[in-house]
Amino acid sequence: MEPTIELISGDITRIKSDAIVNAANSSLLGGGGVDGAIHRAGGPKILEECKEIRDRQGKCKTGEAVITTAGNLPAKYVIHTVGPIWNNDEEKCSQLLANCYRNSLKLAEGLDVKTITFPNISTGVYRFPKDLAAKIAIQEVKNFNSEIIEKVIFVCFDDENEEIYKKLLN
DSSP states (O other): OOOEEEEEESOGGGOOOSEEEEEEOTTOSOOSHHHHHHHHHHOHHHHHHHHHHHHHHOSOOTTOEEEEEOTTSSSSEEEEEEOOOOOSOHHHHHHHHHHHHHHHHHHHHHTTOSEEEEOOTTSSTTOOOHHHHHHHHHHHHHHOOOSSOOEEEEEESSHHHHHHHHHHHO
């Protein structure tokens, strides 16, 4: 079953959802952009769990995903995935970004998540071209068949991303 896709403009830390996806860096220790916002809004519990994950497995590799509590966020879980830094190797970067969405969806499904919310992974300081990133995100969600995940929400932080998603979803 293909999940329903919803598009929202705004702040991902305010969206009520079973799982919120964080565009994390490989250190898992918080950073700028959406990562910093999620850690600030979610509180210290998220960082504590990220440190435990690091102690267990080391850094999180690009394209992979790990899960923590959502702390003070209006969600049950935060799925931290590490997007690729754009380096003009379209094939490799696209594959890694697709893995971010696929691995996040797999983790969510394993936790019986009905709704999952994604930011625009890698399109900020990692400079992934926004139109290509949106195409990959939507394609991965549409290709992910799940009996569990009912709704996927894309939260756009800026007007440019929102316009791209609107065009691709219509």
